[in-house]
Amino acid sequence: MATAEQLKSLIRSHLSDDEERFMTVALQVAAHEAVQGHGALAHDIRDIVDKARRTRGPNVLLKFPQELSGLVLSERADIPLAALVLSEPLIERIRRVIHEHRQQEKLKSHGLGHRRKLLLAGPPGTGKTMTARVLAHELKMPLHTIQVDRLVTKFMGETGAKLRTIFDLIRDVPGVYLFDEFDAIAGDRALDNDVGEMRRVLNALLQFIEQDASDSLIIGATNNLRLLDKALFRRFDDVLHFVLPDDSERKTLITNVLGTFRPRTLTWKSIVTACSGLSHAEIDMAVRDAVKDAILHDRKTIQQDALMDALNDRRSAQPV
Known part of the structure; x- marks a missing residue:
């Protein structure tokens, strides 16, 4: 069964007409029941909440x-x-x-x-x-x-x-x-x-x-x-x-963001070197800039020069 605090939270949210809070606590009850081995009950609770949220809209x-x-x-x-x-x-x-x-x-x-x-x-x-x-x-x-x-x-x-x-x-x-x-x-x-x-x-x-x-x-x-x-x-x-990404993480991050815009060949050594000193977020933004360049020029893949320029732009924007 739900914990005492969860039951009290369910009652408070119901009496205050706070539907989203009620559903949030209901999902916590489902998680609690799943841990207790009551998988069918947990599934039923989640299903009820999911159906209600689809009816009410996703942004409440x-x-x-x-x-x-x-x-x-x-x-x-x-x-x-x-x-x-x-x-x-x-x-x-x-x-x-x-x-x-x-x-x-x-x-x-x-x-x-x-x-x-x-x-x-x-x-x-x-x-x-x-x-x-x-x-x-x-x-x-x-x-x-x-x-x-x-x-x-x-x-x-x-x-x-x-x-x-x-x-x-x-x-x-x-x-x-x-x-x-x-x-x-x-x-x-x-x-x-x-x-x-x-x-x-x-x-x-x-x-x-x-x-x-x-x-x-x-x-x-x-x-x-x-x-x-x-x-x-x-x-x-x-x-x-948390620290800046190493070479392996830089390559993985770039590959993930490129997706289908990744060309068949890339000179990874020079690309990874260009990422030196950049954070995960800065690399992500640079890669997305290269992807946008490809889209605007009706290309199906990025050009390495565009990616290198985007990475260098991010590096040059860093404080000295």
Whole structure:
């Protein structure tokens, strides 16, 4: 049967006439039943929800409290794990998060919890946000992205109250919650430019994260771990480090994006060299520029010169 928190969430969403929230929790119940070995029941619940969503339309998402308007972006992620182009050790750690989530009841029966508080760190464009989308897709949960920078700058005096509302949402509505630009509210308290207000916000954040016992997956993303307060690290179940792609990953990424526009022959050595210093996102954009060039010139495949130019353009746009 559903957990007590899931039953309470179903009742709350029904009484507040929040259909999408009701369906989200229903899918969590289905996942719970599947873990318990009740595959037929899980299938029936998913089928009911899928039919209802097809009837209502695909774009109806969670209705957030008015005070969070513009601060939380909701989406249904559709990126599978196979789409990630990362090192095998990092992929394996992501698989472990997914596996533990699916087997959480087995872990709970032994007094253990599954990984559900993650810290993602690495340069921009290396796959942190995409990983959050993959986790949401694989766990069949909605992705809710908290715009941390807007939370701080727009509601400076009320940030703590907004954080409490967000963590109430995390408790009541299971999903993947991504705190983007996490260091905006989780900066090191020892920094000279720290102010009293932000220290109070950080203390509240530490408390909320530590006390959270929801069914949601909480993800903090930062470009620089050194900016974060040291007390944060023990609050997270795992820290995943993202880096620029190596030669093998560059080739795989380019091949994946090219698809049917890949020519029979490419001089990979020079192409991979041209990718030096570029992130996953920058390589992706460069390849798409080459594909657009082929389309606009009515070609069925890209030209290597166009791809090299696009990669060089991306490199030249980087700050010195």
